[in-house]
Amino acid sequence: MKKILIGLCIVGAVSYNVSAIAAGKMHQHKFNKHLDKALRPIVSSLGLTGDPLLNRDVPDISSPQAQLGMELFFSKSLGGDRDSACVTCHHPLLGGGDRLSLPIGVESDTPDLLGQGRTNADAENHAGFPPVPRNAPTTFNVIAWDKFQFHDGRVESLNPQQGANGKAGGIRTPNSAFGDADPLAGGNLVQAQARFPVTSREEMKSFSHNSYSDQDIREFLAARLAGYEGPQIVDENGNNVTDTVPLPETAHWIEKFRRVFNEPDTQLEALVTEQRVSMLIGEYERSQAFGNTPWKRYVEGDNRAISADAKRGAILFYTSDMQGGANCSSCHSGDFFTDESFHNLAMPQVGEGKGNGDDGSKDFGRARETVLEQDKFAFRTPSLVNVEVTGPWSHAGAYDSLEAVIKHHSNAAHAIDSFDESQLLVENVTNLDKMRANTLEALNAPNFELEALNLSDMQVGFLVEFIQSLTDPCVKDRDCLAQWIPANDDDLNGDQLNAIGEDLR
Ligand code: HEC
Ligand code: HEC
Numbered sequence: 001m002k003k004i005l006i007g008l009c010i011v012g013a014v015s016y017n018v019s020a021i022a023a024g025k026m027h028q029h030k031f032n033k034h035l036d037k038a039l040r041p042i043v044s045s046l047g048l049t050g051d052p053l054l055n056r057d058v059p060d061i062s063s064p065q066a067q068l069g070m071e072l073f074f075s076k077s078l079g080g081d082r083d084s085a086c087v088t089c090h091h092p093l094l095g096g097g098d099r100l101s102l103p104i105g106v107e108s109d110t111p112d113l114l115g116q117g118r119t120n121a122d123a124e125n126h127a128g129f130p131p132v133p134r135n136a137p138t139t140f141n142v143i144a145w146d147k148f149q150f151h152d153g154r155v156e157s158l159n160p161q162q163g164a165n166g167k168a169g170g171i172r173t174p175n176s177a178f179g180d181a182d183p184l185a186g187g188n189l190v191q192a193q194a195r196f197p198v199t200s201r202e203e204m205k206s207f208s209h210n211s212y213s214d215q216d217i218r219e220f221l222a223a224r225l226a227g228y229e230g231p232q233i234v235d236e237n238g239n240n241v242t243d244t245v246p247l248p249e250t251a252h253w254i255e256k257f258r259r260v261f262n263e264p265d266t267q268l269e270a271l272v273t274e275q276r277v278s279m280l281i282g283e284y285e286r287s288q289a290f291g292n293t294p295w296k297r298y299v300e301g302d303n304r305a306i307s308a309d310a311k312r313g314a315i316l317f318y319t320s321d322m323q324g325g326a327n328c329s330s331c332h333s334g335d336f337f338t339d340e341s342f343h344n345l346a347m348p349q350v351g352e353g354k355g356n357g358d359d360g361s362k363d364f365g366r367a368r369e370t371v372l373e374q375d376k377f378a379f380r381t382p383s384l385v386n387v388e389v390t391g392p393w394s395h396a397g398a399y400d401s402l403e404a405v406i407k408h409h410s411n412a413a414h415a416i417d418s419f420d421e422s423q424l425l426v427e428n429v430t431n432l433d434k435m436r437a438n439t440l441e442a443l444n445a446p447n448f449e450l451e452a453l454n455l456s457d458m459q460v461g462f463l464v465e466f467i468q469s470l471t472d473p474c475v476k477d478r479d480c481l482a483q484w485i486p487a488n489d490d491d492l493n494g495d496q497l498n499a500i501g502e503d504l505r
Helices: 002-014 028-045 064-073 121-125 189-194 201-205 214-226 250-261 274-286 294-299 308-318 402-410 412-417 432-444 457-468 478-484
Strands: 155-157
Touching: 028 308, 064 250, 064 274, 155 189, 189 274, 214 250, 214 274, 250 274, 294 308, 308 457, 402 412, 402 457, 412 432
Parallel strands: none
Antiparallel strands: none
């Protein structure tokens, strides 16, 4: 008996067949070792460490800079009309996002209500969709990106180095020409990114501050925090439209900045600057580093850290389609599970679009930046670390389950054909015909990348189980996340967004 078992193991290890391994749950116990025999060589041949944060200099959330950054991140004082904050679309208890397909920023009917139930009556004027055309990605682990921020990479490190988070070399942003460094981008990709939401009319700037240029609104907001005179704004008719409504709690901000920068006497203009505001917010975001996953423990040697089905999923994930696998790691590669590159997967083009195409209803993705045909409809490969908690998924939040998003990868044409609109977490959608036509255009474009894998439901289940092993338990634990959320009674600046809503319970 013993002999036979050993024999089976050896045969299995030498010529294991991925679909056979992934075919069933039979003999859970024996198969488990067999699975490790198949998976361990893959892990070592790829040189995986399991740690998406290896060699990264993560700021401590209790540091004074991250603490003040947190206060800014949660403050509606950075919204032009003081009705939208960073946290509006990136709440730690909502997976670092907003749990909506498409976000609602300014002019929400209830500004502090986040997640499901957040509405803005004005959506009807925007093809039935909220005016923000893309899904809000998570702020968790933004410190682990080395090349790009945003779905289309419009904030980009010009000298990407592993572990640097864009620190080395220049950073290109929408304020500089493609390929050129923005001299005001700041010290890393996350700071560079943090300077843009405040410039977006729909996200934070507000319609009433629309005459402010990108740099003017940043300087205006910093000036308003500390109560000094900011830029003078003239609208297209030549009228001075500078907002002169003061904030109630400038003294609080001034005192905080003085303490954090240890500058008791500096002039306000040099103390509270837009560069410092974005740097502080960036430090808070960069402290949201969650990479302690069961998969990491497995890679480090603990065979019991993940389930047998997760191992089946991992084998599928890392095996090419030629060998009967699902080929996921060809794009979701390395310990952060992304190649930081762009691909057209024809994920449904939900939303009112980014103004591309004849009628403006399309979103050309990366091609908006590179103007290359081959980048049309291509979006950055998302990381899969903690992806379990960051739904709804895809660049426009089209899918509300991991099963559905994997089935799209498995057979995109079928997924688009049978797309269930009821899963969209937006209300009263009206332009579904266009959405379908635009999605089919992406599917039929020459750069569409996916081979039909036609995975069985069971295989999809294994992949889901594997992906769930990429979740750091902290991101599902209110107590653990509490450090990244200011206490409700701490509202010292008068504009703190204390979120309410079903999803936050
Ligand atoms: C109204 C919702 C909304 C608000 C408010 C908002 N964001 Fe976002 N955020 C988004 C959306 C949508 C994207 C993706 C946009 C794109 O890729 O075109 C995004 C992208 C990001 C990213 C990029 C993450 C990545 O993986 O590349 C970061 C970081 C981020 N936001 C931080 C912030 C900060 C900091 C603030 C406040 C200064 C903020 N956001 C305010 C919706 C919002
Ligand atoms: C050709 C490259 C490529 C391959 C192969 C690939 N993916 Fe993706 N994946 C992407 C891109 C790009 C996106 C985002 C597409 C979009 O939003 O339009 C994505 C999105 C996802 C998402 C949603 C993430 C989010 O935050 O919204 C999951 C989950 C996912 N992929 C899992 C998988 C699995 C499992 C496999 C193997 C079956 C796989 N991927 C194979 C490139 C790829």
